[in-house]
Each structure stands twice: as C-alpha cells, then as structure tokens.
Amino acid sequence: MDPTLNNILDQKGLKWVFVGGKGGVGKTTTSCSLGVLLAGCRRSVLIISTDPAHNLSDAFGQKFTSKPTLVNGFDNLFCLEIEPSQAVQENLQEDLSADANGGAAGLQAMFKELGTSIPGIDEALSFAEIMKSVDSLDYEIVVFDTAPTGHTLRLLSFPRALEAAFAKFNNFKDKIMGLASQFAPMMQGAQEQMLAKLEETRSTVERVNTQFQNPELTTFVCVCIPEFLSLYETERLIQELTKYGIDTHNVVVNSVLFAEPDACRKLIARKRMQDKYIDQIQDLYGEDFHVVISPMMDEEVRGPALLKAFAKNLINPYKPPSRVEGVPSSTAVVPKICEKFKLSPDEVYAFLEKEGLPVPRSGGSKA
Ligand SMILES: Nc1ncnc2c1ncn2[C@@H]1O[C@H](COP(=O)(O)OP(=O)(O)OP(=O)(O)O)[C@@H](O)[C@H]1O
Numbered sequence: 001m002d003p004t005l006n007n008i009l010d011q012k013g014l015k016w017v018f019v020g021g022k023g024g025v026g027k028t029t030t031s032c033s034l035g036v037l038l039a040g041c042r043r044s045v046l047i048i049s050t051d052p053a054h055n056l057s058d059a060f061g062q063k064f065t066s067k068p069t070l071v072n073g074f075d076n077l078f079c080l081e082i083e084p085s086q087a088v089q090e091n092l093q094e095d096l097s098a099d100a101n102g103g104a105a106g107l108q109a110m111f112k113e114l115g116t117s118i119p120g121i122d123e124a125l126s127f128a129e130i131m132k133s134v135d136s137l138d139y140e141i142v143v144f145d146t147a148p149t150g151h152t153l154r155l156l157s158f159p160r161a162l163e164a165a166f167a168k169f170n171n172f173k174d175k176i177m178g179l180a181s182q183f184a185p186m187m188q189g190a191q192e193q194m195l196a197k198l199e200e201t202r203s204t205v206e207r208v209n210t211q212f213q214n215p216e217l218t219t220f221v222c223v224c225i226p227e228f229l230s231l232y233e234t235e236r237l238i239q240e241l242t243k244y245g246i247d248t249h250n251v252v253v254n255s256v257l258f259a260e261p262d263a264c265r266k267l268i269a270r271k272r273m274q275d276k277y278i279d280q281i282q283d284l285y286g287e288d289f290h291v292v293i294s295p296m297m298d299e300e301v302r303g304p305a306l307l308k309a310f311a312k313n314l315i316n317p318y319k320p321p322s323r324v325e326g327v328p329s330s331t332a333v334v335p336k337i338c339e340k341f342k343l344s345p346d347e348v349y350a351f352l353e354k355e356g357l358p359v360p361r362s363g364g365s366k367a
C-alpha cells in the first residue's frame with residue numbers, strides 16, 4: 001500500500017480522525033501536522049486534545065483553551081484542549097443553577113447514583129458533552145490528538161458504558177420520579193428537565209457511536225516508533241479498535257534513523273539540543289538532586305545482561321570512549337591541526353563545521 005497519509009487527505013467524506021499510540025512516540029506532532037495538511041484541502045479543521053497533559057499549545061507555540069482557537073497563520077485551523085472532568089463539572093453546575101427551587105440536592109443525588117452505579121460514568125458523560133458541543137460546531141473534519149493508548153481505549157469504550165448506564169437508569173427512573181412526586185412535588189420540574197437532558201446526551205452518544213463505527217466517516221491513525229514496546233502496544237491498540245468496530249489502516253513509524261551521508265551531523269545536532277536541556281536540568285536540579293546522566297544505548301534495554309550494562313551507568317558516571325579501537329579519534333586530531341597551522345581550536349572547529357565535517361568538542365558538553 002502507498003506509504004503515505006495521502007489517503008486521509010483524499011478521503012473527502014472523512015469527519016473524525018483519531019491519532020493514537022504509546023506515550024511520547026509523536027502523536028501530538030503527527031496530529032498537528034496532519035491538521036496543517038488538512039487545512040490545505042478542507043473548509044475547516046479542528047484539532048482536539050483529549051490528553052489531560054495537553055501539548056497542542058507546545059507543538060504550535062501558542063496558548064489554547066477549552067474554546068476553539070484559531071491557529072496563528074491559518075484561517076481555517078482551530079485547536080481545542082479539553083478538560084474532561086471540567087466539562088462534566090460545568091455541565092452539572094449549569095443544571096444546578098438552572099434549578100432555583102431546591103431541586104439541586106435531588107439532581108446531585110441522581111448524578112451521584114449514576115456515578116456510583118457505573119464506574120467511569122462521570123468521564124463518559126463529559127466526553128458525551130464534549131462530543132455534543134463539537135458536533136454542533138460544524139467543523140468539516142476533526143482530528144483527535146489522543147492520550148496514550150490505555151486512556152484512549154477507555155475513551156472509546158465510553159459509548160458502550162453509557163448505553164449500559166442509560167439502560168440501568170431507565171430501570172430506577174420510574175421509582176425516583178414516583179418518589180419525587182410524592183414527597184417533593186416542587187422538585188418534579190427539575191427532575192423532568194434532568195431526564196430530558198440525559199435523553200439528549202443518550203441520543204448524541206448513539207449518533208456519535210454510529211459515526212465512529214463508519215469507516216467512511218472515521219479512521220484511527222496509529223503512531224509508533226520502531227521499538228518492541230511500541231510495536232507491542234500498537235498491535236494491542238489495533239486489536240481493540242477492531243473490537244470497537246473502528247476503522248484503522250495507517251501506521252506512522254516515527255523517529256526512524258537512517259544511515260544518511262550526514263548522519264554524523266544529525267547526531268551532533270541532536271547532541272547539541274540535548275546539551276542545552278542537560279544544562280537547564282543541571283541549573284534547576286544540580287544543587288538538590290543527584291542528576292544521573294544515562295547514555296542512549298545501541299540496543300533496547302531488554303534482558304538481564306543489558307539491564308546490568310544500563311545499571312553500571314547509574315552508579316559510575318558514564319565516560320564516552322575518546323576513540324574507537326583502531327580508528328583515530330576525530331577530536332584528537334584538532335590539537336594537531338591547531339599546532340601545525342597555528343590556529344585556535346575554535347577556528348578549527350568552526351572550519352570543520354562549515355565544511356560539513358563537524359567534530360564533537362572534547363571535554364565539556366558546550367559547543
Ligand atoms: N521525528 C521526530 N524527530 C524529532 N523530534 C520528534 C519527532 N517526532 C516527535 N518529536 C519530538 O518528540 C517529542 C514527543 O513528541 P509528541 O509530543 O508528538 O509525542 P506524543 O506521542 O504526543 O507524546 P505524549 O504521549 O506525551 O502526548 C516532542 O518534543 C516532539 O517535538
């Protein structure tokens with residue numbers, strides 16, 4: 001199959017795109033980039049983060065809130081960072097304030113009854129609330145930047161949980177209504193209002209659930225990195241999605257290394273980026289914490305032998321070898337060039353870098 005995401009851009013009827021995978025593999029980066037691509041060929045695009053640790057703001061370098069906000073430099077790309085627990089709180093608050101005649105306690109009790117009878121119902125209800133408002137906003141396509149797999153699978157299980165909750169609720173609804181009319185007639189209006197609201201939520205859930213199971217409207221993009229844990233989790237994710245009847249036919253394999261001609265330059269560029277943050281870590285924590293620098297290893301750390309090798313660096317500060325056996329160290333060459341051509345080390349490093357032959361500076365991490 002074509003190794004690109006063009007199929008998503010080409011599928012003009014698509015309305016919901018989920019982007020998911022293990023923590024830290026590039027879900028946010030992929031969903032934001034996909035949002036940017038879609039903005040080029042769709043009327044309006046909304047990216048929603050359902051991850052409580054939001055980072056759409058970080059990815060775009062712009063602050064987003066729980067209201068759709070236009071992304072700088074676009075006229076049809078919006079971002080929204082939702083706080084699931086906040087949504088249900090606000091919703092509950094609305095119900096309570098709408099009811100001025102003492103029914104609040106009754107409503108809260110009903111919510112509580114619902115809450116205790118079905119685990120996760122709070123979250124499920126708030127997701128339904130979010131879907132209801134997103135649905136009414138009328139974006140042509142919505143990209144979900146999801147939280148790591150476990151959380152996302154729970155989110156996708158909400159429609160079923162809600163259906164079960166509504167079924168259960170119907171069983172004791174009549175009892176509650178009967179009691180309410182008997183003991184607190186003035187509460188009846190509030191209870192009816194509440195039931196109407198629940199019914200509205202139920203129908204949204206049903207509609208959204210049907211859409212999520214329609215491959216013409218919905219697809220799930222899996223993001224992974226080429227490592228055991230990520231591959232394993234992707235497989236589990238795909239199996240669960242199949243169970244929920246959600247289409248998935250794209251896998252983005254991110255952060256792949258290539259032995260390209262400038263691989264060395266790339267490595268040094270990344271080292272420089274890391275050095276910047278290591279300096280910040282030292283500034284922040286160096287005085288009060290034991291800051292242990294653990295090097296990236298050649299392989300995944302799996303099995304006792306590799307764990308021992310990893311452990312060694314936790315008790316002895318890692319010192320990179322200054323030269324590979326049988327190969328002269330490029331760093332060691334610099335002083336020789338300095339001496340022979342009467343140049344300062346800085347001049348030599350700068351020259352080599354300009355020529356595309358960057359050499360890591362010996363000693364400190366500062367470049
Ligand atoms: N191909 C790449 N090359 C370099 N950096 C990358 C690449 N992909 C992602 N990153 C960086 O890696 C970090 C993690 O990426 P991202 O936030 O997209 O992952 P995530 O899966 O959304 O993480 P989380 O599970 O925490 O939400 C970010 O700083 C991002 O800029």
Ligand SMILES: [Mg+2]
Nearest residue numbers: 027028051055
């Ligand atoms: Mg993310």
